[in-house]
Amino acid sequence: MAKSTFEYVKNFEQDDTLLPNSWIVVRLDGKCFHKFSEDHNFTKPNDARGLKLMNYSAYAVLSEFNDLLMAYGQSDEYSFIFKKNSTLYKRRAAKLLTTINSKFTSSYVFYWNKFFDEEPLKYPPAFDGRIVLYPSEENLIDYMKWRQADVHINNLYNTTFWTLVLQGNLSPAQAEKRLCGTVSADKNEILFKEFNINYNNEPEMFKKGTLLLRKTLSNEALNKSISVIVDVHSDMLKDTFWKEHSNLLTKTKQYLNYEGPVTDILNEQIVSKAKIAQEQIEISV
Numbered sequence: 275m276a277k278s279t280f281e282y283v284k285n286f287e288q289d290d291t292l293l294p295n296s297w298i299v300v301r302l303d304g305k306c307f308h309k310f311s312e313d314h315n316f317t318k319p320n321d322a323r324g325l326k327l328m329n330y331s332a333y334a335v336l337s338e339f340n341d342l343l344m345a346y347g348q349s350d351e352y353s354f355i356f357k358k359n360s361t362l363y364k365r366r367a368a369k370l371l372t373t374i375n376s377k378f379t380s381s382y383v384f385y386w387n388k389f390f391d392e393e394p395l396k397y398p399p400a401f402d403g404r405i406v407l408y409p410s411e412e413n414l415i416d417y418m419k420w421r422q423a424d425v426h427i428n429n430l431y432n433t434t435f436w437t438l439v440l441q442g443n444l445s446p447a448q449a450e451k452r453l454c455g456t457v458s459a460d461k462n463e464i465l466f467k468e469f470n471i472n473y474n475n476e477p478e479m480f481k482k483g484t485l486l487l488r489k490t491l492s493n494e495a496l497n498k499s500i501s502v503i504v505d506v507h508s509d510m511l512k513d514t515f516w517k518e519h520s521n522l523l524t525k526t527k528q529y530l531n532y533e534g535p536v537t538d539i540l541n542e543q544i545v546s547k548a549k550i551a552q553e554q555i556e557i558s559v
């Protein structure tokens with residue numbers, strides 16, 4: 275077909291191919307979520323519904339993109355880690371970022387009612403996104419540790435702050451002043467001595483964020499092993515985690531057996547795979 279005289283405009287497009295041989299990390303972050311969480315009456319400092327919706331939206335992304343090794347989320351952010359040699363969209367940055375972001379954001383809206391049954395969505399949320407490349411395992415592991423250290427620092431502060439305000443009847447300004455210059459041990463002590471709260475007993479999802487991983491599950495009902503995505507709250511700051519998951523950064527298919535609890539996300543996959551197996555039996559009979 276003859277080219278139109280307008281076709282030259284295509285030459286204005288910029289090449290945004292990402293460097294080969296490096297892990298692609300896509301990090302999304304909620305836009306103005308301090309306001310969005312207020313407008314939707316999120317529980318302070320952690321709203322389990324909101325965090326579970328974030329996890330479920332990330333699970334929807336991971337289910338669709340096989341080149342994703344894992345994802346990690348906390349607060350209003352989620353990081354998605356592509357395998358090092360991924361050639362998805364020929365490693366074009368804009369394609370990767372926009373597809374991951376729009377799938378995540380549309381899932382957040384699509385599944386809103388699954389988690390917020392009594393809280394209507396008042397307006398469409400938005401997430402910004404960025405891509406960062408990490409050339410070495412050490413850099414990537416440090417990235418994951420950095421994000422998890424962030425949730426630890428913020429959550430201990432927020433938990434103490436909101437306990438002082440909601441249970442200690444301090445004003446936000448007074449609580450801020452009280453916490454000024456305190457270290458972790460001081461905050462733990464305030465929670466324990468003044469409010470009888472042992473920070474260690476707070477939910478793991480609040481303290482550690484959520485990691486989505488691919489694992490193998492031996493399922494008795496199906497009488498076979500199935501490949502699943504699991505949501506866990508592992509401590510990535512401990513080197514034992516990386517020793518136990520030594521294939522995590524190199525293989526999209528994880529053969530590590532999952533032995534943790536059956537979460538809602540996992541249960542959904544078991545039910546769906548059982549249904550498919552049942553349908554196959556019915557067809558073959």
Ligand SMILES: Nc1nc2c(ncn2[C@@H]2O[C@H](COP(=O)(O)OP(=O)(O)O)[C@@H](O)[C@H]2O)c(=O)[nH]1
Nearest residue numbers: 304305306307308311316317318319320321349
């Ligand atoms: N109440 C509540 N607020 C949350 C929760 N998760 C995130 N947020 C809010 O979202 C903000 C996220 O931080 P950041 O991205 O820096 O702020 P943003 O620019 O307003 O999105 C937090 O400061 C909280 O105000 C939650 O579970 N409960």
Ligand SMILES: [Mg+2]
Nearest residue numbers: 303304307350
């Ligand atoms: Mg934000």
